[in-house]
Amino acid sequence: MLTSIFSPVVCEFARIAVEFLKKGSNPKTYEVAARKLSVPAETVQHGVEGLMFILTESSKLMISEVDFQDSVLVLGFSEELNEILLQLYLENRKEIRQILSELAPSLPHYHNLEWRLDVQLASRALRQQVKPTVTLKLHLESGDTQSARVLQTDPATLLHLIRELERALGEVKSSHCRRILRNIK
Template sequence: MLLVLSEEHKEHLAFLPRVEPAVVGEFGRIALEFLRRGTNPKIYEGAAKKLSVPVEKVQHGVEGLMFLMTESSKYMLSEVDFLDSLLVLGFAEELNQILLQLYLQHHGPLRGILSQLPPHLPAYHSLEWRLDVQLASRSLRQQVVPMLMMHLLLTEAGEGRTSRLFQTDPGTLLHLIAALEGALAAMRTSHARRILRNLK
């Protein structure tokens, strides 16, 4: 698998060839520290003064490197896939090897940090449902299928509550329930537990 980098990320990473290899290693250390403890603007300012470049350049370089390392760790890229992902950036071989060493060195800690981050998924709040059945109709000769209407309320971090409306027939709902129960049963197997253990 290869990473697909947006033009914005390519621009941010384009700063790396302009600095010394030791600075790239320091940027990698700063990126990992920021993932653990949050960003610190003073570090950007100090690095910008030393390199005689604008603060935004340093910030974008560190954030671009942080994105590259976290995405590579998230998808558990192999060495070959990581290097192939860097080809689109057009970096020199020496810089590619430095970035590879950073990735290999920080891969484990990054996976640990990513596993501790809370997902930004909406949480269940409540569910209201109604069964709609047409009892009779002169125009319909075939069997009337009842429909289940569901109103799902979700709580999203910082956004309050959102609602979703669903409509389904009983057959589809039964199939969905069976698929979810099958997925839960598969999670209890030893094979799934072994995979989850390796992900952590």
Template sequence: MLLVLSEEHKEHLAFLPKVDTKEKLCVPVEIVQHGVEGLMFLMLESSKHMLSEVDFLDSVLVLGFDEELNQILLQLYLQHHNQIRSILSHLPSSLPAYHNLEWRLDIQLASRLCRQQVIPMLTMRLLLTRGCDSHSDYSSRVLQADPSTLLYLISTLEAALAAIKTSHGRRILRNIK
């Protein structure tokens, strides 16, 4: 998986190659602040998606840094991604999380309108949770599909996952933005 950075984040990180390590920065405070925020976003999103070394380097390649700076960023990511993930796991998430799935197969056996056609429907109730374990707030979503639509959806998602893992898919993702 490649990390896609917005133009704003690319601008924030653009000042990194211009920094001379032996002298003071001599740049406005806002530029330094945006650069630090850009680095934080890069490390946070990379850790959140558990990028491999290759994917991280491919994601950073879009920024146009030299090889030395790319390797420094990679080492920084490798040293701290476990710590970042640990901190992220302790933060409360505003996104709903999977709790349970209940399903039912409905089949209409007879009908005056459709005497010979039997169309089964799969009804699923997805139970989602928000918040901590002890004080969970539950919500549910009801989904309904016929088996052929469900099989088509599964095959399409599997094909998309397989396509994004190819080197051609990585190149396309790298050049999107």
């Protein structure tokens, strides 16, 4: 839809998108813009939401000017419109990042790990079996608060988990994944 309308209209959509990021969505604004353009309000809403997505994702990843232009180029906008969107992005990216950081949840992150291997060597019921367990105490930080999670598993499950994590890390190094990450950044 945005490729078929004039640059001033897209500029207005972009201004609305930035305003919505700052203050929140207002359905009446969609209706007013839809009446002016003689299109359904949903079409205007999708256009504004698309621009909000471009701006938020670009700001979140702090992509460079060249990467932003490459990202917008595939959308089929005119050169003039691409330049306007670039200026809008450059003017608002710090403020958008600040808004996004305020909205982001404070997730706990790794601080320390303690582990212990417990082995039950024998019991009257199980004379010949050894029953090892690995106990992990994961210390987490979330802002100023600290918490701990205790996890317990057998060595076979722990080895399987390690293999899966190593495989996932190996996948990140694959050419397919690097190409995707390059396009994201």
